[in-house]
Amino acid sequence: MASITTSHSPSLSVTLHSKLTAVSSEPTGSGKTHHELSALDRAMAQHTLHMVFYYRDQDELFGLYDLDSWRESLSTVLTMYPTMTGRLLLEQGHDGNWQVRWNDAGVRVVKGSVDGTLSDWLNSATASQEKLLASWNHMPVDPTTWSPFRIQVSNFKEGGVAIGISCSHMLADLTCLASFIKSWTLVHRNLPITNPPSFTPLPFSPPSPPPLSNGHAKLPPPQQAKDMAKATFKFSSSTMQQCLSNVHHICPNATQFDFLCALFWTRISHLKPLKNNDQTHSLSICIDLRKKLLKEPIPFGYFGNALHFTMLSLEGEDFGSVVSAVNRHLAGIEEEEIRCAIERLGSSNRCMYGEELTCVCMESLPYEAKFSDNEKPVHVSCHVGNVAGKGLIMVMPSCEEGLARTVTVMLPHEELAELIKDEAILQLDPTTLLSDI
Known part of the structure; x- marks a missing residue:
């Protein structure tokens, strides 16, 4: 009978060093607003999304203390993704709905390091430990200053890097996150983006959103069930x-x-x-x-x-x-x-x-x-x-x-x-x- 052996290492730890805000290299335009979130977007309110891309980083593009080499390309690609640099807000009125204000407020970027090699991590880290590579802050009561997208760059000992990206599922699905990372890599290599982002509403007529109790949205913080x-x-x-x-x-x-x-x-x-x-x-x-x-x-x-x-x-x-x-x-x-x-x-x-x-x-x-x-x-x-x-x-x-x-x-x-x-x-x-x- 075949067998699988796993060796969890409690010694593997992730340390967060700093946090910065990445902004788009060109402004979107004052007061411009993304379309209202669709019925499908709103249905995802209880969920978050997290992706981690692991690289050996043989060209040392993601040095722990010098991230200028990729910050320029990140700012360039963010110009094409105004939803990522915007902020959530709730429309006024009894039938208010979530929308994204394209205000170029920027994306939170966290720098970190892993106390172990990339091979050690992939061979012995747990899924629970991996969550530390895609850090996340739940939506506060007032989301107008809260970044609904977060990027984390974590370096491993002896080379290697993890690029984690997280967001509220109301704003994107996993294909969006993967497409954004791919677009970022293409811009970084001075290549044309193969699938530019589109913000045209879905070809399905969404129903009107339900009335909100006391004008407040009910969005419990998405947390993984303990068991x-x-x-x-x-x-x-x-x-x-x-x-x-x-x-x-x-x-x-x-x-x-x-x-x-x-x-x-x-x-x-x-x-x-x-x-x-x-x-x-x-x-x-x-x-x-x-x-x-x-x-x-x-x-x-x-x-x-x-x-x-x-x-x-x-x-x-x-x-x-x-x-x-x-x-x-x-x-x-x-x-x-x-x-x-x-x-x-x-x-x-x-x-x-x-x-x-x-x-x-x-x-x-x-x-x-x-x-x-x-x-x-x-x-x-x-x-x-x-x-x-x-x-x-x-x-x-x-x-x-x-x-x-x-x-x-x-x-x-x-x-x-x-x-x-x-x-x-x-x-x-x-x-x-x-x-x-």
């Missing part, structure tokens, strides 16, 4: 090729996401008790709409939330049939379903992730973010704050070549402890890192 734990599994390209070959006779068009979604859904379902002998298992699947063929296509550079949550329920299916069911379900999503789902979000005030076990398809994330010509990230981590108790599965591309994929799982602690010992997963020989178990 949740997280681990990341990396599957090689050769393993994924073999996996797809094994289900080809049932689902010729199966993708890596179809397979891994089915794998982790079925294995996690075995860990959760059934209610009233009900054999039905349900999964909420989250997809990015930017590559969905819509009548009015959403540009890949759209800056905001462009997500769709769709439910799939199955009862007593064999594994190959589950793979096929996931593939058919995603292929069958039509525009009317998306429109209706967004309309239902008008009065939502719940956790979007984890009230049902949720699987996020992150195939569209742009990971080709290179600050120098020959250095890709060695790993990219994603984290969603305030996931509810049933858990979250995130399937994303790997920094390796080919068909390789990375799966990050967040579950109640006792369930994750069982999952990392699951034979069906272990036989695929994954590399496990940044695990809380």
Whole structure:
């Protein structure tokens, strides 16, 4: 039986040295205001987003005390992203809605260092420790001076750097954050941006926001449930090729996401008790709409939330049939379903992730973010704050070549402890890192 050994190191620590504000190199324009947040944006109010890009930094671009080499490119790219340098405010009136004032107030940038090497960190740090690489301050009562985006640059001993970026999920999704980092790297290398940001509203008419009680927005601080734990599994390209070959006779068009979604859904379902002998298992699947063929296509550079949550329920299916069911379900999503789902979000005030076990398809994330010509990230981590108790599965591309994929799982602690010992997963020989178990 295959086995995975993890070695957590409590000695690995992160020290924050300083904080500064990065501003755009050109002003946006006095008094200009970003459009109101959409119904989908508002539905994400309980969540935060955190991404960490790890680099070996062989060209020493991110020296601990001299960050001028990248501050100029950061200011240049921020000119194109006025939402990131703006501030949240609430419209006046009984039906007030959140919007972003494009006032060039800037983005908070934190500098830090890790008491350990990059290899030490990736091999032995926990997911809980990794949160220290994407620092975050929750929204205060008065958000007008609060930076809703934060960037953290942390250096490792003997070289290497982690670039962490965090934000309120109301303002962006993970594709936005990854696109911004990629745009920053292109500007740093004096190359044109491939997907410039777009702030045109989604092609769906959002309903009017619900009235606010006493004129105040109710946004509880998004904090991770204490009993949740997280681990990341990396599957090689050769393993994924073999996996797809094994289900080809049932689902010729199966993708890596179809397979891994089915794998982790079925294995996690075995860990959760059934209610009233009900054999039905349900999964909420989250997809990015930017590559969905819509009548009015959403540009890949759209800056905001462009997500769709769709439910799939199955009862007593064999594994190959589950793979096929996931593939058919995603292929069958039509525009009317998306429109209706967004309309239902008008009065939502719940956790979007984890009230049902949720699987996020992150195939569209742009990971080709290179600050120098020959250095890709060695790993990219994603984290969603305030996931509810049933858990979250995130399937994303790997920094390796080919068909390789990375799966990050967040579950109640006792369930994750069982999952990392699951034979069906272990036989695929994954590399496990940044695990809380």
